[in-house]
Structure formats: C-alpha cells, structure tokens
Amino acid sequence: MFDSLLNFFAHGLVNAGLGSMAIYLLVVTQLTILSVTLYLHRSQAHRGVDFHPLIAHFFRFWAWLTTAMVTKQWVAVHRKHHARVETADDPHSPMVFGIKRVFWQGVELYRVAANDKAIEEKYGRGTPDDWIERHLYARFPDAGPTLLALLSVALFGFWGLAIWAIQMLWIPFWAAGFVNGLGHYWGYRNFESADTSTNLSPWGLWIGGEELHNNHHAFPSSAKFALRKFEVDIGWVVIRCLQALRLAKVLRVAPSLDVRPNVHLPDSETLRAVLTHRFHALTDYYRQVIMPTLRDEAAQASECVRGVPAKLRRALADGGRWLDGEGRARMQTLIERRPTLRTVVEFRARLLAALDQRVPEQALKNLQQWVREAEASGISVLQQYAARLKAYALPA
Structure with a gap:
C-alpha cells in the first residue's frame, strides 16, 4: 500500500516521461493563451469575432480552469485600458506605474482593477451572465486552478505540481507583464497611435x-x-481554421487603404479614409516628411542625423507627447534651429487639428485648406505627402 502511494506520487496515473510532460505543458499553456487572446480579448472585449457556443464555452471554461479570471472582470479592465490608455486611470500603463512595476507586478495591478465594481459595471457589459457564470465561474474563480492542481497531481504525481505552477505563472508573466509592460515600452511601431x-x-x-x-x-x-x-498572427490562423469549420464568424478586420488617381482636392471619401487610417497617415507623415526633412537639413549643415538622440528623433513622431519638460525643451531647440523642420512640424500639428474637428463639413474644409497650403509650401516631401493623402479612399 505504502509503495503504491509512493509510486503514485512519483509518477501519477500516466507515468509520463519528461518529454511527454514537456509536450503536455506546451499544449495546455498554448490553449490558455488562445483562450485569452481569442475568447476574452478578440471576441468578448472587442467583438471582432464570434465563436460557436461550444467553442466559446470551452474557452471560457479553460480560462476559468487555468487562470481563475472572470470574463466580465477581464473584459472590463481591458476596455478601460483602451478608453484611458496612458493616463492615471489606465489600469496598467508603464508610463504611469513604471516599466518595472508593470512587468513584475502586472498581475497585482490587474487584480486591483478587476476588484473595482465600478469598473466592472461600466466596462464589462455584454459578457456572459448565464447560470454557470453566476454560480460557478464568477462565484468560485479559485476553484478552477484548485481543480487543475488536483488533476495535475493525479496525472503526473509530484511533477504535476511543477507543471501546475508554471501554468499559474503563464498568463501573469506573458500577458500581465510581458504584453502590458514591454508592449508599451520596447519594440517597433507600424502606427503612430x-x-x-x-x-x-x-x-x-x-x-x-x-x-x-x-x-x-x-x-x-x-x-x-x-x-x-x-x-504573422497565429491567433488569426486558428480563427481562420475555425471559420473553415463553421465554428467562428469574423465580424471585423482592419480596413485596407486605397489611393485613387487624379484627385485634385480631398472630398468626403478622402475624409472618411483619413479618419479611419488616422494613425497610418501620421506614421507616413513622420517617415515620409519629418525624417527626410531632418536628414536633409542635417546634411546641409554637414551634420549626421544620428547626432540627434534617438529619443528626440522618435519624439518628432508624436510632437514630444511622452517627453518630460527637459526633453520637450531640447526638442524645441532642435526644431527652432532648422527652419524647414519647424515648418513641417507645424504642418503636422495643423493636420492633427483638422482631423480633430468634430463637425464633418468643417473638418473637410480644414483638410482641403491644409492640402492646398502643403502643395504650395515648396517643400517637395510635404507636397508628395499631400498628393497621396488627398487620394486616400476606403475599398468599395
């Protein structure tokens, strides 16, 4: 009897080797990732995709089993992050809390926000509120990981505790720390959001x-x-596979951008496309207007553009929004020393003001005026940008 117990705790019911346990761990952790990114994030928080009820409930069950996260709470915290991003009300902004705290204590920041009933009620609408959600998943969230611990020990013995511990750390590290932390601190940007x-x-x-x-x-x-x-987005690959099996329905994807020929002035179609692709337009402005201007003026002064600190160069993309007072002063000095750069930076600010106009008719007039003045500026990169911008269109 005693030997049998020792054997059970040493090997569990399946007597798996290290390789088999590693494969199991990879599969179950990736299922947890998919439950978060596909169900909680893309489906529940943003309504970008709907899943067949069986698939949706499997994801909901798996998230409860492996993370103890309640759907309504997760959705509410994430929606508030988007609504109040990089402000004091953002639940987990590195700009507010610092990268070290978000990276290492991101799960604690999440829990503080998740336990705020006001956040839950305001931002968590439209999430499941059926019997099993009220009486099991939301009422006993910790029962999921507890059940998982028992199952892990039953399957793998004492090794199961190690596997379970890694599963418990998986989302806190990769989602709460890695994505929420480094995803607002380090990497490349396609869009000047x-x-x-x-x-x-x-x-x-x-x-x-x-x-x-x-x-x-x-x-x-x-x-x-x-x-x-x-x-490459592996989550999208899974969605497409489920869609092929009629187990998923894609509701929204990012719209593509067309550029029409022979457009003399922006029209209402241009305005819709520019507003939809606002971040794309601002990114292009930085890459196609501001940086070439900075390089040209540096070359004319027999200077190297790399002599300008990278942080200042990047700050030109957003008007120095994230710089401190000293950094903004240095950026302003950089701009004032270069007349053409000053002009294109001013044009960027005016373009932003035009896009921020709430009345569509006035916004269109402002955009048309901006294009006219850009084309008359005598700055070739600005003229080329304006010629492309006025031709923006959404696909038919």
Whole structure:
C-alpha cells in the first residue's frame, strides 16, 4: 500500500516521461493563451469575432480552469485600458506605474482593477451572465486552478505540481507583464497611435499574436492583428481554421487603404479614409516628411542625423507627447534651429487639428485648406505627402 502511494506520487496515473510532460505543458499553456487572446480579448472585449457556443464555452471554461479570471472582470479592465490608455486611470500603463512595476507586478495591478465594481459595471457589459457564470465561474474563480492542481497531481504525481505552477505563472508573466509592460515600452511601431504601444515581434507565434500590440491599438476591434506582409498572427490562423469549420464568424478586420488617381482636392471619401487610417497617415507623415526633412537639413549643415538622440528623433513622431519638460525643451531647440523642420512640424500639428474637428463639413474644409497650403509650401516631401493623402479612399 505504502509503495503504491509512493509510486503514485512519483509518477501519477500516466507515468509520463519528461518529454511527454514537456509536450503536455506546451499544449495546455498554448490553449490558455488562445483562450485569452481569442475568447476574452478578440471576441468578448472587442467583438471582432464570434465563436460557436461550444467553442466559446470551452474557452471560457479553460480560462476559468487555468487562470481563475472572470470574463466580465477581464473584459472590463481591458476596455478601460483602451478608453484611458496612458493616463492615471489606465489600469496598467508603464508610463504611469513604471516599466518595472508593470512587468513584475502586472498581475497585482490587474487584480486591483478587476476588484473595482465600478469598473466592472461600466466596462464589462455584454459578457456572459448565464447560470454557470453566476454560480460557478464568477462565484468560485479559485476553484478552477484548485481543480487543475488536483488533476495535475493525479496525472503526473509530484511533477504535476511543477507543471501546475508554471501554468499559474503563464498568463501573469506573458500577458500581465510581458504584453502590458514591454508592449508599451520596447519594440517597433507600424502606427503612430495615441499611446506608447509597440509590436514586440513581427511573428506572433508564442503569445497567440498578442506580440503585435501596436497593430491592435491602431485597430482594436480587428480580429486580425498581423497587418503587414511579413507579420504573422497565429491567433488569426486558428480563427481562420475555425471559420473553415463553421465554428467562428469574423465580424471585423482592419480596413485596407486605397489611393485613387487624379484627385485634385480631398472630398468626403478622402475624409472618411483619413479618419479611419488616422494613425497610418501620421506614421507616413513622420517617415515620409519629418525624417527626410531632418536628414536633409542635417546634411546641409554637414551634420549626421544620428547626432540627434534617438529619443528626440522618435519624439518628432508624436510632437514630444511622452517627453518630460527637459526633453520637450531640447526638442524645441532642435526644431527652432532648422527652419524647414519647424515648418513641417507645424504642418503636422495643423493636420492633427483638422482631423480633430468634430463637425464633418468643417473638418473637410480644414483638410482641403491644409492640402492646398502643403502643395504650395515648396517643400517637395510635404507636397508628395499631400498628393497621396488627398487620394486616400476606403475599398468599395
């Protein structure tokens, strides 16, 4: 009897080797990632995709079993993050709390926000409220990981505790710390969104596509996160497979952008396209107007553009929004020393003001005036940009 117990706790019911346990761990942790990115994030929080009830409930059950997260709470915290991004009300902004705290204590920040009933009621609407949600998942969230611990020990013995511990750390590290922390601190940006979001890698394979965080902030309701040809979103691959099996229905993806020929002035179609692709337009302005101007003026002064600190160069993309007082003063000095750069920076500010106009008719007039003045500026890169901008259109 005693020997049998020792054997059970040493090997569990399946007597799996290390290789088999490693494969099991990879599968179950990726299922947890998919439950978060596909169900909680893309489906529940942003309504980008709907799943067949059986698939949706499996994801909901698996998230409860492996993370103890309540759907309504997770959705509410995430929606508030988007609504109040990079402000004091953002539940987990590195700009507010610092990168170290968000990276290492992101799960604690999540719990504080998740336990705020006001946040839950305001931002958690439309999430499941059926019998099992009220009486099991939301009422006893910790029962899921407890059950998982018992199952893990039963299957693998004492090794099951190690597997369970890794599962418990998986989402707190990769989602709460890695994505919420580094995803607003380090990486590349396709879009100059009104936040500090970044893409951590062009290949979203390990965290279900959540690596493409800047793309997501640019088009939050899109079920597809990969938006450039070289980017990969494994979550989207799974969605497409489920769609082929009629187990998923894609509701929204990021709209594409067309450029029409022979457009003399922006029209209402241009305005709709520019507003939809606002972040795309601002990114192009930085890359096609501001940076070439900075390089040209540096060359004329026999200087190297790399002599300008990288942080200042990047700050020109958003008007120095995230710089401190000293940084903004340095950026202003940089701009004032370069007349053409000063002009294109001013044009950027005016373009933003035109796009921020709430009345469509006035916004269109402002955009038309901006294009006229840009084309008359005598600055070739600005003229080329204006010629492309006025031809923006959404696909038919």
